[in-house]
Amino acid sequence: MAMLASLVRLMGLASAAALCCLPIRAQTRTRTSAVNDTSSAQAQAPYDLQGYWVSLVTQNWQFRMIVPGPGEYADIPINQQAKQFADAWKAAAEEASGRQCEAYGGAVIMRLPERLHIHWHDANLLQVDIDSGLQTRLLHFAATAAPPNEPVNLQGYSQARWVKLMNSGQLFAPPSAPPNPDAGSLEVKTDHLQPGLLRKNGVPYSSRTRVREWWDLRTEPTGQRWLSISTRVVDPQYLIDPYLYDSIFAREADGSKWAPSPCSLRF
Amino acid sequence: MGPITLLAEVLRGVSMKSSRLTLGITLCAVQALCSGIVNAQVDLSGNWVVESTQEQRIHGSGPFPGNFAGIPLNEQGREGGFAYSGDQHEELYRQCEPWSVHYIVAGPWGGRFTAMRDASGRIIAWQLSSPAYDRLPMTIWMDGRPHPSSQALHTYAGFTTGQWSGNTLATYSTHLKDSYLERNGPPVSNRQTVSLFFTRHADELMVLGVVRDPVYLEAPYALAQDFQLALTDTGEEVPLYCQPAEVVEGLSDGFHTATVLPDQIPAAQTQMHRLYGIPLDATGGGAATMYPEFRRRLQAEYHPPTAYCRQFCCSGRSAALVCSRPAQP
Numbered sequence: 001m002a003m004l005a006s007l008v009r010l011m012g013l014a015s016a017a018a019l020c021c022l023p024i025r026a027q028t029r030t031r032t033s034a035v036n037d038t039s040s041a042q043a044q045a046p047y048d049l050q051g052y053w054v055s056l057v058t059q060n061w062q063f064r065m066i067v068p069g070p071g072e073y074a075d076i077p078i079n080q081q082a083k084q085f086a087d088a089w090k091a092a093a094e095e096a097s098g099r100q101c102e103a104y105g106g107a108v109i110m111r112l113p114e115r116l117h118i119h120w121h122d123a124n125l126l127q128v129d130i131d132s133g134l135q136t137r138l139l140h141f142a143a144t145a146a147p148p149n150e151p152v153n154l155q156g157y158s159q160a161r162w163v164k165l166m167n168s169g170q171l172f173a174p175p176s177a178p179p180n181p182d183a184g185s186l187e188v189k190t191d192h193l194q195p196g197l198l199r200k201n202g203v204p205y206s207s208r209t210r211v212r213e214w215w216d217l218r219t220e221p222t223g224q225r226w227l228s229i230s231t232r233v234v235d236p237q238y239l240i241d242p243y244l245y246d247s248i249f250a251r252e253a254d255g256s257k258w259a260p261s262p263c264s265l266r267f
Numbered sequence: 268m269g270p271i272t273l274l275a276e277v278l279r280g281v282s283m284k285s286s287r288l289t290l291g292i293t294l295c296a297v298q299a300l301c302s303g304i305v306n307a308q309v310d311l312s313g314n315w316v317v318e319s320t321q322e323q324r325i326h327g328s329g330p331f332p333g334n335f336a337g338i339p340l341n342e343q344g345r346e347g348g349f350a351y352s353g354d355q356h357e358e359l360y361r362q363c364e365p366w367s368v369h370y371i372v373a374g375p376w377g378g379r380f381t382a383m384r385d386a387s388g389r390i391i392a393w394q395l396s397s398p399a400y401d402r403l404p405m406t407i408w409m410d411g412r413p414h415p416s417s418q419a420l421h422t423y424a425g426f427t428t429g430q431w432s433g434n435t436l437a438t439y440s441t442h443l444k445d446s447y448l449e450r451n452g453p454p455v456s457n458r459q460t461v462s463l464f465f466t467r468h469a470d471e472l473m474v475l476g477v478v479r480d481p482v483y484l485e486a487p488y489a490l491a492q493d494f495q496l497a498l499t500d501t502g503e504e505v506p507l508y509c510q511p512a513e514v515v516e517g518l519s520d521g522f523h524t525a526t527v528l529p530d531q532i533p534a535a536q537t538q539m540h541r542l543y544g545i546p547l548d549a550t551g552g553g554a555a556t557m558y559p560e561f562r563r564r565l566q567a568e569y570h571p572p573t574a575y576c577r578q579f580c581c582s583g584r585s586a587a588l589v590c591s592r593p594a595q596p
Contacts, residue, residue, distance in 0.1 A: 065565065246473070
């Protein structure tokens with residue numbers, strides 16, 4: 001009888017242990033979850049992106065810091081149609097038509113050498129001012145899709161959401177445990193883009209282009225903060241594969257180096 | 268407390284007809300075990316291959332000799348880079364010179380993450396390996412151990428610790444040996460430190476790397492690259508490690524040493540300048556070349572080539588499918 005009682009208790013304990021573990025494993029399997037509660041995006045932000053950031057052009061320098069010559073299409077997975085377009089493209093004609101900002105569109109704007117000024121326009125709208133080409137991006141957190149009849153434009157329509165790890169390893173940590181800094185990412189999806197250029201020598205993208213970005217904030221042991229943005233450009237009209245690139249920004253103390261400059265296809 | 272010890276505690280609690288208090292403590296212990304599982308965080312296990320297209324040309328043909336634009340080399344680093352010659356890898360003992368740990372974000376290869384567990388199943392380290400690195404795997408210690416004394420052994424794999432922050436694994440490497448930042452020879456010393464940030468988004472892995480070196484760099488050198496989880500075998504198990512071989516006669520005496528006098532830039536190192544008109548003060552690198560304002564300096568000196576591209580015009584699938592056809596007039 002005592003043995004039976006022990007067995008029942010053991011089964012009870014095993015069930016309790018399973019109850020402890022089950023939800024956790026379920027959470028671990030569902031690695032991420034959007035922050036979909038009723039509070040504002042600004043209140044839910046896992047970190048503060050506001051401030052000034054400068055891009056560091058350490059990769060793809062030849063195609064970002066200078067205007068490459070005709071036919072230099074390396075690193076962009078163009079198709080034949082894109083090549084024909086770019087081969088026939090002339091900067092002078094574009095500038096004469098007032099289209100000098102077409103190389104500053106939403107598919108490539110974060111790739112340019114530039115400074116960003118990030119600030120909340122309102123609690124659910126993050127504004128990114130860009131000094132190169134005097135551009136502004138608006139990241140809409142409240143929207144799940146562009147409004148009906150939203151016109152195409154140079155920066156397109158960007159939906160944004162914070163993505164946090166549901167369980168950041170602190171479930172059973174004591175209340176005094178320090179919060180995880182930088183724990184979360186910003187996912188941005190952009191469409192409604194007007195046609196533009198991926199490179200200032202005429203490599204095009206179409207209005208069918210879709211852009212997905214991951215914005216991640218990273219802090220070194222030195223305290224230096226970096227914003228890295230991973231961008232995937234998909235264009236069924238001009239690309240044979242997605243165009244993937246990374247942009248790195250370093251935090252600046254203030255806006256003293258902010259240097260607005262107009263769009264140019266010559267430089 | 269390991270799971271076997273824990274189970275023994277549970278059984279002891281039952282057999283001793285434990286009180287409710289003991290039962291509560293036991294359940295808390297079970298919870299602690301469960302939290303250990305959670306602390307394993309994101310699973311990085313598997314083969315990861317480079318997904319970014321941004322450096323396909325460099326990943327293929329390699330960077331041009333003497334082109335360090337965007338690399339924050341100081342004067343000493345610049346001289347070291349200009350003195351570099353690919354010939355030196357014909358020397359038997361340098362043929363298999365390994366890459367430092369930062370090369371995960373600079374090179375064309377991905378790598379394999381493997382979890383190292385203790386007896387209780389807890390992850391105590393991650394190993395990042397690839398035959399292409401020609402060195403031991405990078406071991407990322409997750410158990411909180413300190414970095415050893417600065418006098419401790421330096422290796423190409425270095426000594427690395429890591430910790431999770433949400434879905435990002437942040438690592439910090441020290442005790443690395445002298446190496447190169449890129450295939451065209453910009454040097455990095457054994458005093459370098461490397462911070463890597465691995466952020467997993469579903470089957471993609473975004474990696475940011477920051478190299479600091481007081482000997483050859485005048486500012487941190489930051490690089491980023493994206494990877495895709497490979498669902499098929501990537502050949503990781505094949506022993507591709509470099510094997511030194513006899514030097515081909517006539518190419519080198521086997522004991523070649525590059526001889527470049529200070530303040531000299533060998534002609535072979537000015538290819539970028541000659542082909543693309545990029546000023547030499549830009550190709551020499553330096554922290555200033557990373558920043559947007561450097562374009563103002565270039566504006567006066569740089570004029571885009573007018574001739575149609577002749578080499579390395581396309582990369583990836585486009586090279587074969589698109590650019591192999593003659594250019595439009």
